[in-house]
Amino acid sequence: xxxxxxxxxxxxxxxxxxxxxxxxxxxxxxxxxxxxxxxxxxxxxxxxxxxxxxxxxxxxxxxxxxxxxxxxxxxxxxxxxxxxxxxxxxxxxxxxxxxxxxxxxxxxxxxxxxxxxxxxxxxxxxxxxxxxxxxxxxxxxxxxxxxxxxxxxxxxxxxxxxxxxxxxxxxxxxxxxxxxxxxxxxxxxxxxxxxxxxxxxxxxxxxx
Amino acid sequence: xxxxxxxxxxxxxxxxxxxxxxxxxxxxxxxxxxxxxxxxxxxxxxxxxxxxxxxxxxxxxxxxxxxxxxxxxxxxxxxxxxxxxxxxxxxxxxxxxxxxxxxxxxxxxxxxxxxxxxxxxxxxxxxxxxxxxxxxxxxxxxxxxxxxxxxxxxxxxxxxxxxxxx
Numbered sequence: 001x002x003x004x005x006x007x008x009x010x011x012x013x014x015x016x017x018x019x020x021x022x023x024x025x026x027x028x029x030x031x032x033x034x035x036x037x038x039x040x041x042x043x044x045x046x047x048x049x050x051x052x053x054x055x056x057x058x059x060x061x062x063x064x065x066x067x068x069x070x071x072x073x074x075x076x077x078x079x080x081x082x083x084x085x086x087x088x089x090x091x092x093x094x095x096x097x098x099x100x101x102x103x104x105x106x107x108x109x110x111x112x113x114x115x116x117x118x119x120x121x122x123x124x125x126x127x128x129x130x131x132x133x134x135x136x137x138x139x140x141x142x143x144x145x146x147x148x149x150x151x152x153x154x155x156x157x158x159x160x161x162x163x164x165x166x167x168x169x170x171x172x173x174x175x176x177x178x179x180x181x182x183x184x185x186x187x188x189x190x191x192x193x194x195x196x197x198x199x200x201x202x203x204x205x206x207x208x
Numbered sequence: 209x210x211x212x213x214x215x216x217x218x219x220x221x222x223x224x225x226x227x228x229x230x231x232x233x234x235x236x237x238x239x240x241x242x243x244x245x246x247x248x249x250x251x252x253x254x255x256x257x258x259x260x261x262x263x264x265x266x267x268x269x270x271x272x273x274x275x276x277x278x279x280x281x282x283x284x285x286x287x288x289x290x291x292x293x294x295x296x297x298x299x300x301x302x303x304x305x306x307x308x309x310x311x312x313x314x315x316x317x318x319x320x321x322x323x324x325x326x327x328x329x330x331x332x333x334x335x336x337x338x339x340x341x342x343x344x345x346x347x348x349x350x351x352x353x354x355x356x357x358x359x360x361x362x363x364x365x366x367x368x369x370x371x372x373x374x
Contacts, residue, residue, distance in 0.1 A: 068294060069294055070294065159315075159316050159317070181296060181303075185296055185298065185300065186296055186300055186301040186303075187300055188300045188301065
């Protein structure tokens with residue numbers, strides 16, 4: 001084994017005998033393109049809805065809940081699917097998330113949430129993890145589509161417009177503070193301020 | 209050889225049989241004998257001639273949004289003046305309570321839940337919403353302006369309700 005390894009190491013280290021430098025450089029370049037393209041294509045494939053719901057756990061629980069929401073079906077057909085909210089678009093963050101997701105493979109192998117009952121038991125924990133993530137990145141995945149700068153607050157309902165201009169524009173709050181449970185059902189919410197009333201109360205009572 | 213045999217007379221007769229069937233079918237479907245037959249058909253509440261005809265669904269009525277709908281009689285559960293699509297009410301969470309309870313009404317202008325809903329059926333006052341009142345949509349519903357499917361003779365509250373009021 002060691003001898004075999006050493007032999008290959010020697011070949012790897014010695015200069016090329018048969019191929020020209022140009023051929024190697026161009027060959028390496030082309031191989032690089034193919035590898036990188038293949039890598040990204042494979043990565044993209046794991047971002048598809050099809051891929052996510054190929055697991056029974058995802059199809060039967062979170063996906064089933066998504067189907068009745070506005071993010072799944074609506075009048076214009078512009079939609080957000082699993083990866084749009086749960087996988088960062090930025091490359092570095094995406095790779096970090098994908099590495100984290102290896103734990104989900106573990107969960108899949110050992111069936112951590114493979115029945116509705118098990119999913120229900122974990123619902124709060126899973127939800128809290130996502131809330132924390134969106135809190136930490138200032139609801140980045142929401143903002144990939146919902147740009148505050150282009151929201152016409154006058155077209156929003158009275159209170160919504162007020163809160164957005166007072167809380168969201170000043171950065172005192174972020175989307176997920178109020179918009180929890182928009183794509184999946186909420187867990188048992190004891191102890192969680194649903195609209196962050198305290199925050200709103202404080203802001204709304206500020207003198208103009 | 210067999211195939212060639214079929215190709216001769218066989219195909220022609222097959223075509224004849226099929227077209228005959230089609231003609232019979234068409235006659236049945238298009239109601240070849242109008243008048244007498246139509247009157248005998250069962251007439252449901254559908255506006256269509258018969259159950260074989262497909263009718264066009266009426267357009268979905270617009271929800272009454274934003275305006276409080278006046279009650280028809282006292283103690284009528286007020287109707288909901290906004291859309292409730294996708295609002296979660298289950299054993300985990302009741303979305304209505306987010307605005308209609310606690311600090312909600314004073315901040316949002318939502319109608320506060322009546323004090324009667326915090327009393328259980330034994331008359332004991334509770335700190336939280338009574339279990340029997342938990343499912344809001346059992347009594348309160350979004351209101352839509354739609355033509356009545358059938359007439360109604362109810363113009364005032366049932367006598368039994370009036371008695372209870374006194």
